[in-house]
Amino acid sequence: MGLEKIWVFGEANGDAVATITLEMLAKARExxxxxxxxxxxxxxxxxxxxxxxxxxxVYSTGxxxxxMQGVSVASAVAEAIDSGxxxxxxxxxxxxxxxxxxxxxxxxxxxxxxxxxxxxxxxxDGDDLLGSEPIFGGATDVMTKNTSDNPGIFLVxxxxxxxxxxxxxxxxxxxxxxxxxxxxxxxxxxxxxxEESVGPKLxxxxxxxxxGRGLGDSEAYSMIEDLAKAVGAAPxxxxxxxxxxxxxxxxxxxQTGKVVKPTVYIACGISGATQHLVGMKGSKNIIAINKDxxxxxxxxxxxxxxxxxxxxxxxxIEALSx
Amino acid sequence: MKVVVCVKxxxxxxxxxxxxxxxxxxxxxQKLILDESDSYGVEMALQLVDTAGDGSVHLVxxxxxNQVTGLRTxxxxxxxxxxxxxxxxxxxxxxxxxxxxxxxxxxxxxxxLVLAATxxxxxxxxxxxxxxxxxxxxxxxxxxxAVAVDGGTAKVQRQTEAGYDDVECPLPAVVSVTxxxxxxxxxxxxGIMSAKSKPVDELGISDLGIDAGSVGWAGGSQEIxxxxxxxxxxxxxxxxxxxxxxxxxxxxxxxLKVL
Numbered sequence: 384m385g386l387e388k389i390w391v392f393g394e395a396n397g398d399a400v401a402t403i404t405l406e407m408l409a410k411a412r413e414x415x416x417x418x419x420x421x422x423x424x425x426x427x428x429x430x431x432x433x434x435x436x437x438x439x440x441v442y443s444t445g446x447x448x449x450x451m452q453g454v455s456v457a458s459a460v461a462e463a464i465d466s467g468x469x470x471x472x473x474x475x476x477x478x479x480x481x482x483x484x485x486x487x488x489x490x491x492x493x494x495x496x497x498x499x500x501x502x503x504x505x506x507x508d509g510d511d512l513l514g515s516e517p518i519f520g521g522a523t524d525v526m527t528k529n530t531s532d533n534p535g536i537f538l539v540x541x542x543x544x545x546x547x548x549x550x551x552x553x554x555x556x557x558x559x560x561x562x563x564x565x566x567x568x569x570x571x572x573x574x575x576x577x578e579e580s581v582g583p584k585l586x587x588x589x590x591x592x593x594x595g596r597g598l599g600d601s602e603a604y605s606m607i608e609d610l611a612k613a614v615g616a617a618p619x620x621x622x623x624x625x626x627x628x629x630x631x632x633x634x635x636x637x638q639t640g641k642v643v644k645p646t647v648y649i650a651c652g653i654s655g656a657t658q659h660l661v662g663m664k665g666s667k668n669i670i671a672i673n674k675d676x677x678x679x680x681x682x683x684x685x686x687x688x689x690x691x692x693x694x695x696x697x698x699x700i701e702a703l704s705x
Numbered sequence: 706m707k708v709v710v711c712v713k714x715x716x717x718x719x720x721x722x723x724x725x726x727x728x729x730x731x732x733x734x735q736k737l738i739l740d741e742s743d744s745y746g747v748e749m750a751l752q753l754v755d756t757a758g759d760g761s762v763h764l765v766x767x768x769x770x771n772q773v774t775g776l777r778t779x780x781x782x783x784x785x786x787x788x789x790x791x792x793x794x795x796x797x798x799x800x801x802x803x804x805x806x807x808x809x810x811x812x813x814x815x816x817x818l819v820l821a822a823t824x825x826x827x828x829x830x831x832x833x834x835x836x837x838x839x840x841x842x843x844x845x846x847x848x849x850x851a852v853a854v855d856g857g858t859a860k861v862q863r864q865t866e867a868g869y870d871d872v873e874c875p876l877p878a879v880v881s882v883t884x885x886x887x888x889x890x891x892x893x894x895x896g897i898m899s900a901k902s903k904p905v906d907e908l909g910i911s912d913l914g915i916d917a918g919s920v921g922w923a924g925g926s927q928e929i930x931x932x933x934x935x936x937x938x939x940x941x942x943x944x945x946x947x948x949x950x951x952x953x954x955x956x957x958x959x960x961l962k963v964l
């Protein structure tokens with residue numbers, strides 16, 4: 384038994400469909416007969432890739448000319464359903480991203496339907512779709528269903544499912560018209576800045592080396608970069624040192640940052656707050672270096688080193704360089 | 706300039722959380738404190754009003770049992786006044802129910818700017834500010850890492866996956882801020898003393914014209930169907946560094962064949 388139709392919120396990075404979108408498509412295919420995508424982009428640019436991943440139709444607003452995706456997409460979807468132009472799906476899946484959260488929240492008000500958040504798995508139970516959310520840092524799993532008569536809205540965390548092409552035909556492209564948004568639609572993106580990064584991307588790297596407060600000061604973060612370079616890893620960070628301004632937000636691993644699942648995760652001077660564990664405990668192997676033998680990070684580490692990062696890291700970098 | 710800051714009072718994150726076995730909602734019967742995530746919005750509001758030269762910072766919060774400890778902390782930082790909505794009928798409210806209450810309370814102040822944290826530290830749905838904007842018919846910018854107000858326009862740096870966007874938004878508007886947007890001040894002794902006499906308007910839902918059937922358990926439309934312990938990850942080998950721990954790490958990486 385499955386659902387009849389699921390809509391997946393599509394996001395794109397330039398020409399490529401975002402990984403989170405492809406991950407959700409893989410799960411949606413498994414649990415619904417029909418999978419369609421709605422997105423704020425030119426659908427023709429992505430119809431081939433989305434079709435390859437199992438989407439039959441792409442409903443697209445076209446370029447928003449700087450308008451925010453949240454208000455634009457939610458309004459367009461609600462209007463298309465209200466007017467009868469499209470049949471409402473039984474559920475919407477959106478990624479836990481900046482724009483995914485915005486669209487989900489606005490849609491929740493428009494449809495008077497709850498948003499079920501931080502979902503890492505979806506299970507069909509009779510006529511219901513259940514979302515599984517880890518709480519208390521992943522110690523407890525909670526399954527939640529939508530009890531309203533309206534479509535359920537699920538915010539799915541990245542890396543919950545594995546993206547996989549199925550060789551589907553190019554998706555049909557349909558217009559999703561954005562009507563007059565009034566004052567609510569007045570915010571505009573006037574410029575876009577990309578922070579430069581070197582080496583592999585944090586959420587795609589085979590090895591991730593992260594630093595935390597235990598490094599002591601921002602200069603010591605260079606040890607993380609050196610170690611990352613020596614083993615071909617992506618450098619990451621705990622929320623504490625991002626908040627302190629040592630490294631940009633794009634380095635952050637955790638609840639409010641990126642979810643990573645590399646082959647090896649090396650946590651240096653990170654105590655292992657819930658906020659951080661949620662973003663990395665899916666790693667295949669975890670190495671932790673921390674002065675405090677009681678640090679929670681050791682409870683999830685395959686290899687724990689109770690020691691000073693300032694002593695261990697220089698020797699490790701030397702041993703691995705060259 | 707009139708700024709409203711949404712603040713949440715939460716159980717101390719240092720205490721282990723627990724679910725009520727009957728309702729499967731977070732236990733919140735202990736003393737609640739100001740969510741640290743909200744201290745950034747309060748600080749941002751104080752700085753914006755200071756820069757504007759005149760104005761006020763008003764807090765809006767929804768909490769059980771008329772709890773005000775967290776609000777007093779934000780008032781001690783320098784906020785001028787607060788509205789607290791507390792009502793038995795609000796128990797069990799989900800994000801949408803909460804947003805309805807906050808929106809109704811915010812509307813009474815007719816603010817130029819509404820600030821909130823991107824997400825709370827206990828529920829972290831990260832959806833309430835955007836819901837409030839939708840309910841009030843306002844534009845919104847979420848994930849702000851820098852906020853300035855220039856005349857009637859908010860100029861915001863909005864965090865993105867790759868970096869950030871410069872976003873311009875006419876006021877009134879809702880802006881959600883990330884931790885790190887500003888460095889929150891510590892309440893001074895004078896601030897703590899004066900906070901005790903600052904006005905806190907305590908309201909129930911009937912004062913806001915909200916129907917009890919649209920919030921709380923009655924208005925919520927999600928149901929927790931099961932709660933289970935997650936499979937735990939087994940802890941591995943832990944060793945003390947005797948000056949040669951790096952060799953153990955290299956050997957471990959070698960075994961995994963990732964070098």
